[in-house]
Amino acid sequence: MENRKVKLAVEGVSKTFRVKGGKFQDDFLLHVLRRLSFEVYEGEIVSLIGESGCGKTTLLRIVQGLIRRDAGVIRVDGQPVTKPARDRGFVFQQANLLPWRTARANVEFGLELQGVSAKERSEKAQSLLELVGLGQAGEQFPHQLSGGMQQRINLARALAINPAILLMDEPFSALDAQTREVLQREMLRIQAETRKTVLFVTHDLDEAIYVSNRVIVLGAKPGRIKEIIEIPFGYPRAELPELRGDPRFQEIRRHMWNLIRNKPEGEASAAA
Amino acid sequence: MANIASSPSGATPDPKQVNAEAGVDANQIEDINLEQPKSYLWVVRLISVVTIMSAWEILGRRVDPLFMSYPSAIAVAAMDMIKSGELITGLISSLSTLVYAFVLASALGIVIGLLIGRYKLVDVSTDWLVNALYTTPQVAIIPLVILWFGLGGNAKIFIVSVSTIFPVLINTTAGVRNVPSQLIDVGTAFEANERQIFMKVIAPSALPYVMTGIRLGLGRAIIGMVVAEFFTAITGLGAIIVKYGNQYDTASMFVPIFVLMFLGVSLSALVKRAEHWIAPWKETENT
Ligand SMILES: Nc1ncnc2c1ncn2[C@@H]1O[C@H](COP(=O)(O)OP(=O)(O)OP(=O)(O)O)[C@@H](O)[C@H]1O
Ligand SMILES: [Mg+2]
Numbered sequence: 001m002e003n004r005k006v007k008l009a010v011e012g013v014s015k016t017f018r019v020k021g022g023k024f025q026d027d028f029l030l031h032v033l034r035r036l037s038f039e040v041y042e043g044e045i046v047s048l049i050g051e052s053g054c055g056k057t058t059l060l061r062i063v064q065g066l067i068r069r070d071a072g073v074i075r076v077d078g079q080p081v082t083k084p085a086r087d088r089g090f091v092f093q094q095a096n097l098l099p100w101r102t103a104r105a106n107v108e109f110g111l112e113l114q115g116v117s118a119k120e121r122s123e124k125a126q127s128l129l130e131l132v133g134l135g136q137a138g139e140q141f142p143h144q145l146s147g148g149m150q151q152r153i154n155l156a157r158a159l160a161i162n163p164a165i166l167l168m169d170e171p172f173s174a175l176d177a178q179t180r181e182v183l184q185r186e187m188l189r190i191q192a193e194t195r196k197t198v199l200f201v202t203h204d205l206d207e208a209i210y211v212s213n214r215v216i217v218l219g220a221k222p223g224r225i226k227e228i229i230e231i232p233f234g235y236p237r238a239e240l241p242e243l244r245g246d247p248r249f250q251e252i253r254r255h256m257w258n259l260i261r262n263k264p265e266g267e268a269s270a271a272a
Numbered sequence: 273m274a275n276i277a278s279s280p281s282g283a284t285p286d287p288k289q290v291n292a293e294a295g296v297d298a299n300q301i302e303d304i305n306l307e308q309p310k311s312y313l314w315v316v317r318l319i320s321v322v323t324i325m326s327a328w329e330i331l332g333r334r335v336d337p338l339f340m341s342y343p344s345a346i347a348v349a350a351m352d353m354i355k356s357g358e359l360i361t362g363l364i365s366s367l368s369t370l371v372y373a374f375v376l377a378s379a380l381g382i383v384i385g386l387l388i389g390r391y392k393l394v395d396v397s398t399d400w401l402v403n404a405l406y407t408t409p410q411v412a413i414i415p416l417v418i419l420w421f422g423l424g425g426n427a428k429i430f431i432v433s434v435s436t437i438f439p440v441l442i443n444t445t446a447g448v449r450n451v452p453s454q455l456i457d458v459g460t461a462f463e464a465n466e467r468q469i470f471m472k473v474i475a476p477s478a479l480p481y482v483m484t485g486i487r488l489g490l491g492r493a494i495i496g497m498v499v500a501e502f503f504t505a506i507t508g509l510g511a512i513i514v515k516y517g518n519q520y521d522t523a524s525m526f527v528p529i530f531v532l533m534f535l536g537v538s539l540s541a542l543v544k545r546a547e548h549w550i551a552p553w554k555e556t557e558n559t
Contacts, residue, residue, distance in 0.1 A: 064461055083463075090461040096454045099553045100476045110462040113472070141553045161462065 006078075007042040007197040008063070008165055013072030014222075015058055032058050034222035035072070040165075045191060045198040047208040050218030050226075051260055056201040057093070059223070060169050063199065064090050076165065086114065089158030091168040095150035097142040103153050104129065104138035110161040128156040131190060148179040155187070165197045173204065181240055184211055192235060205253050209233075210240050217259045226259050341523040349524040358512065363531060366497055366508035369425060373432035374493045378486055380433075381440030385482075388441070389448025390474065406438040410496060414503050421504075428500040428508075435496030436489040443485025447478025483547040487540055494536050 015033040032055040040046045048056045062069045065083045073080050076087050084090075089110075097106045107125040116124075129135050132152040142150055151171055158166060171187075172180040188211060191198055202208050208215045212231050219226045232248055243249050325343055332342025341349075353359040387394045388402075410431060421427035451474050459473040501510020509528040516525035 066457055066460055084461050085463060092454065092458070092461075094454065096452075096458050098455060098458065098473070098476070100479070100551065109458070109472075113459075113462050113464050113468055143553060157462075 005042045006039045007044070007076065008040040008199065009037075009073075009075040009078075010039070010059070010063065011037050011073045011075065013037070013059070013062060013074065014070045015055070015062060015067075016070055031222035033062075033069075034224055036224060037072075038216055038225060038228065040197055040199055041213075042164075042197055043195045044213045045200060045211055047200045047202055047212040047215045048218060049202055049205065049208045049215055049256065049260070050223070051220050052203065054218045054220035055223030056203075056218065057169055060090075060167050060199065060201055064088055064167055066090075086110075086161045087163055088165045088167055089161055089163035091155050091158045091166060091171045093169045093171065093173065095142070095147075095154040097150055097153055097157075099142050102139050102141055103134065103145065103149075106142070106153050107138075107156045107160050109157055114161070124160060125156075128160055131159070131193075132156045132186065148175055148183065151175065151183060152186070155190075159190070159194070159196075163196070165199065166191075168198060168200045170201050170203065172207065173202065180207070184240070187211065188235070188237060205256050206240065206244070208256070209249060209252055210237065210243060215256065217256055219259075219262075229256065337522060338520055339522065341526050345523040346526045346530070349521070350527045350530075353512075353524065353527055359527065359531065362507070362509045362512045362528065363535075366501065366510070367535075369428045369508065370432060370493060370497050373429040373497075374436050374490065376429075377433035377436035377493075378440050378489060381437040381485070381489070382444050382482055384437075385441040385444025385485075386448055386470070386475065386478070389445040389478070390470065395445075402438070402441065405434075406442065410435055411499060414499070418504060423504045423506075425507075427504040428497065431500040431504075432493050432496045435492040439488035439492060440482070440485040443481045443488065444478060447481025447485075448474055450481065451477040480547070480551050483543065483551065487543045487547075490539055490543060491536065494532065494539075498532060 013033055013036045014031075017030045017032055019028055019030045021027045036059065038046075048059065050056060058067070061067045063074050065074075065081065065085070065088075068082075075081070081087075097103075098109065101109065104122065104125045107128055108121040111121045111124060126135070126138065129138050132155055134149060134152055134156070137145065137149060142153070145153065151174075154171065155168075168187075172183050175183065184207060187198075190196075198211075200208075200211060209231055215229045215231060217226045217229065218224065229252060231252065233243065233246075237243065329342045329344060332340055332345075337345070350359070384398075388398060389395075413434075414431065417427050417430055421430055455473050455477060456469060459469045464472065497508070498510040498513075501508040502514060506514075509532055512528040513525055516522075
């Protein structure tokens with residue numbers, strides 16, 4: 001990267017949940033994140049990857065300000081942040097569209113909350129609907145849209161407030177492989193166009209390698225960074241099937257798999 | 273029927289070119305499939321109505337008119353009551369009380385229900401009262417209501433309001449409690465303040481529950497109205513029933529009963545309509 005300005009900094013973030021033990025055990029403390037630190041540069045796409053339950057969603061929600069952290073600081077452009085603000089847009093794992101709003105009105109939601117005028121909102125929404133390839137679907141209600149279309153609206157809704165940072169929580173994991181690849185490409189195209197900084201959660205190794213500048217591999221219990229991996233491929237990226245043919249891709253993939261599986265290098269290559 | 277064959281070919285799913293028309297086509301096919309069985313069912317229903325009404329007519333004529341009447345006699349009595357203006361006066365009297373009290377109680381029920389559902393403090397300070405009042409049979413408090421308000425219109429308004437408010441309130445509360453937390457997260461993530469969360473997330477999300485509450489409340493409001501008219505004000509449809517009951521004029525007594533039946537059916541159909549109109553996103557989920 002030619003531009004190495006730190007856009008988002010996560011400094012020593014910890015989070016512990018109190019979990020109800022129920023009938024058979026006492027309540028206990030679950031240390032989900034322990035003193036996690038990393039930085040994301042401006043215009044960079046960084047993926048968080050790690051086994052289920054290692055705290056990826058929790059971390060993303062802390063960065064957005066949806067839940068409080070127990071320790072540490074989140075900085076945007078060097079300034080500490082604790083609450084949601086228009087500098088960060090959140091793309092939810094389930095689309096979570098408001099079912100009583102049309103696709104267009106869903107895209108307008110954030111702007112409406114900010115008190116933007118109706119005319120400006122609808123212009124903005126239309127251009128975003130077109131950006132995500134749904135220029136015709138603005139008047140449909142969410143239940144009339146396919147899963148892939150809903151995810152596009154989910155993305156457009158986050159883009160509408162024009163955040164400098166996009167936080168994306170497994171946005172494509174609920175989709176079929178084909179649609180997922182289409183949307184991954186779309187996301188890369190939109191990111192190249194808008195130069196957003198992206199923090200992207202996934203548990204799909206291929207997806208992480210395909211979209212990211214760097215991949216942060218998290219370990220579980222408590223969540224901590226195992227390794228940060230630089231992805232050597234430039235942008236615009238070759239298509240995923242082509243990239244898979246690259247031996248470096250397979251090498252990185254195997255390495256990540258072993259990290260997640262806690263296996264020493266070279267012992268097993270079940271991933272390949 | 274003809275475009276069934278042509279539509280699917282136009283709506284082949286293509287992830288790269290998902291277009292708006294695909295969704296519209298799919299809906300049309302659904303409608304066409306539904307249409308036929310519907311009209312068929314209506315014919316069956318009509319046959320059933322005609323059969324039962326004729327049976328009633330034939331059997332009813334054999335019974336002492338003091339105990340039972342039959343459709344043609346009721347129709348004659350209805351004509352007389354319409355001509356004399358008695359029925360219209362009674363209907364207007366009942367309906368105005370009903371609408372006034374119902375609207376008032378619904379509005380109150382919605383506001384209180386929203387507050388109880390959203391704020392734990394309001395909930396714990398009122399839940400015992402709501403439960404106690406809700407489970408008290410309304411008829412049991414009528415003597416007390418008469419003591420408070422006398423036999424005039426206010427007693428009627430009070431009884432109808434009490435009948436309406438609880439279903440509305442309880443359903444509204446349930447609606448607020450059932451707002452998916454993910455949707456509240458969406459509001460929070462986009463910087464909504466408490467008022468915006470309330471107005472733009474919680475209220476619309478709870479709306480279908482509120483409408484159900486209103487429909488249930490309406491049924492209870494009509495019961496409340498008739499009961500009130502039996503015991504208090506000597507006006508309205510309830511009073512007409514009592515009057516002809518006392519005169520042993522069974523045919524005439526049936527007339528306001530039918531009007532009440534018709535009122536109940538058409539008002540709840542109206543609310544159902546309003547539900548579809550207010551909450552169009554629920555349409556395909558409901559039907
Ligand atoms: N509100 C909460 N109360 C108690 N425990 C919680 C809460 N939220 C999350 N957890 C726990 O914290 C851990 C991390 O959850 P999180 O959702 O962040 O995982 P994740 O890495 O996103 O997993 P996945 O890949 O399955 O989405 C889990 O064990 C979960 O049970
Ligand atoms: Mg998660």
